[in-house]
Amino acid sequence: MSFLASNLRFLRKQKGITQSDLADQLDVQRTMISAYEDGRSEPKLAALQKICELLEVGMDELINHDIEKLGRKAIQKRDLNILTIAVDDQDRENITLVGQKASAGYLNGFADQEYMEKLPQFHLPNLSSNATYRAFELAGDSMLPLIPGTIVIGAYVDHLSSIKSGRTYVLVTQTEGVVYKRVFNYLSENGKLFLVSDNEHYKPFEVKGEDVLEAWEAKAFISTDFPNPGDKKKPLSLDDLGEMIKDIQLDLKKLKG
Known part of the structure; x- marks a missing residue:
């Protein structure tokens, strides 16, 4: 209703x-x-x-x-931001593509209608019409098996409190720029989000909720890479990631002590 x-x-x-x-x-x-x-x-x-x-x-x-x-x-003030979107001549929402080179400019232009309309736009079938989507091109290998150049399509998250621990999100942040990570929500405890890479060679890190400008829950991806099943490593489970986070938090407490 x-x-x-x-x-x-x-x-x-x-x-x-x-x-x-x-x-x-x-x-x-x-x-x-x-x-x-x-x-x-x-x-x-x-x-x-x-x-x-x-x-x-x-x-x-x-x-x-x-x-x-x-x-x-x-809700906090940042949740009241009006999302800038582009529409076609039939008033349908487009999916805006933020490429690797556009990521830096996106931090300053994501709320600028003219800037957003200059970015590439496209449509995809089979996506729910109840959400607004944006596409981001990945840089680096921190989220293997998704390789650099993969396009991740995310659904807009209205409120940071809606972020579900263990799922992957594209976050637009004042401190880290545009990042794609597996996110664990500790906002109710310490006001922070814990970001983990699927590639275990990258260390997890924290981001303050107040520094997050936008959040997009990953719903699909586009890639020209066809991985060889024999080369695939067993992905870390949520239990594995949870244990990693506990170990890191214990280490941080020891260092502070």
């Missing part, structure tokens, strides 16, 4: 914005705002993004959370 209509009406009144004011901001007729709030029509994606910005609310919360009845979600 979508709560878009009721949430729009509730938040608009809460902020003291009239239907006419909102219509002017969206460049539509006032009657269209009335139709949105009555559930007779729904705004297009570009208008929906503008509404989220004006009402200071995340898109997922606006659509899927009954704000008037349940109150606002207890």
Whole structure:
């Protein structure tokens, strides 16, 4: 069930914005705002993004959370960022490709609509329509058997608290840049995420939640490499990774002591 209509009406009144004011901001007729709030029509994606910005609310919360009845979600400011996406002439979301060379610029341009529209765009079949996707080209061999040049397609994560330990994510961070790692969520304990490489030659490291600008859960990958089954090493299990993390944390405590 979508709560878009009721949430729009509730938040608009809460902020003291009239239907006419909102219509002017969206460049539509006032009657269209009335139709949105009555559930007779729904705004297009570009208008929906503008509404989220004006009402200071995340898109997922606006659509899927009954704000008037349940109150606002207890989320941090970074979770209210409006995701910049590109659409085609039929108003369908494109998958934006962030190549290796574009990774550095992406840190500064991920919120810039003009910058994002200059990056390559494409569509893929068989992906759920309930998520927004972005593609990142891997550099380095820290996540073998995925080799450098592999394209990882991630689904946007609205809130860092939704990150599930043991799964792989592309994180856009202020400190480490754009990284693809297996992530363990310790935000509720110490405000940090623990990042582990599938290639055991790379040491795990921590990232503060406040330093994460975007998170994308890996859903698919594209590669021109066809691995030889005889060359494949047995991947580390989640239990193995958990033991590694415990050992590292014990070592860190000893060093601090």
